[in-house]
Amino acid sequence: MTITLRPGSTVMFTGDSITDCGRLVSEDGLGSGYPLRIAGEWGLRHPDRPVTWLNTGIGGHKVSDLAARWHRDVLDVRPDVVSILVGVNDMGWHTLDPQGRVIPVEEFAAGYDQLLAPLAAAGTELVLIEPFLLPVRGVFEAGAALVGEAERKEWRTDLDPKIRAVRELARRYGAQLLAADDLFAELSTTTEPEHWSPEGVHLTPAGHAALAEAWLRLVA
Template identity: 30%
Template sequence: MIFDSGQHVLFIGDSITDCGRRDAAAPYGDGYMSLVRAFVTAGRPDLHLTWTNRGIGGDTVRHLAERWERDVVELRPDWLSVKIGINDVWRTFAGLPDEAVPIDEYERTLRQLLRRAVDATGCRLILADPYVIEADREEPQRAETARYAAVVAGLAEEFGARHVRTQEAFDRVLEHSTGSDWADDRIHPNLPGHAVIARAFLAVIGD
């Protein structure tokens, strides 16, 4: 287990992290973050961890930059989990190129945000890949998302972060299933899909 007693664990990202945490499923959402919290708490109730969800649906790294001080730095987490990038890629394929984030901007912005968080709070990092629940690795959105995931892998190495390979997790289950078993739109998981992500996190956390 990577966590120590009394630590604060903060998750930030887009709709996959948000998952209703600002609405009916407040304050943790009903997705992977809530599952990770539940299993870690059940396995190690002695740790008395504090958990915070700061996911917001539709966010890209540009949106994270706008709220980073308020939603990360001021909350001073001991561990910061960042899962961002799906919208940065998807907006291009949705016919919204002005809202998409080019890969060089994505990398530059994410690096700056991570550096600010580490320097200001001393937090440790958990970085999770963007993904598409698509078995065909040559499919255009899947192939482009892989490039952004490679950026996350590089930053994880650069910052000594724990790296959650969510695309690889979905690739494993897709060997025995179809994409619709996990999400209707290849992006927003159902509960079993969120469990796939949560299991990838738990493997990294060491539960």
């Protein structure tokens, strides 16, 4: 069953840089990514149902970072719908930094659960966007390191259990699940993955458009 947005509903997008997308320097506070595309397409389709769209994504944030600001940025606002995309910064690529730490999937899932519990108790509708990693080719820079296929395979090994954890949380809380990793894997079979993401994590305009289109299929 899809989520129904009534006139005057408030929708909150939150997460990391993929959601942030320069929101603080944008006129409407939505940034330039999928939240802006969703808001624009909704306004085009449903001018009779105005919605307040909010974005509290912050680049680089993990589940633990969201927890530290959850009351101020999310719970105190009392949105009707909360859409969360987090997890790629909980992935093993941060071990490229000497100070990086591998975050066990159990810790990731428990922290994510603590974000969802108060929202579910308040009757907030939930959209969980699973983290994703596209199968791009070649070598690219991640911080001060060069990353190739071997490193991406290690990340994949770390990320897959966390994707499964998000899917289980969506099932447990009756949330809408946007299976973004599956979405981009399928898209990458017909169009080169670099069309959707230059390095497998951050999205191109086409990638944001694909994510927005998938999100809007979950909402009516």
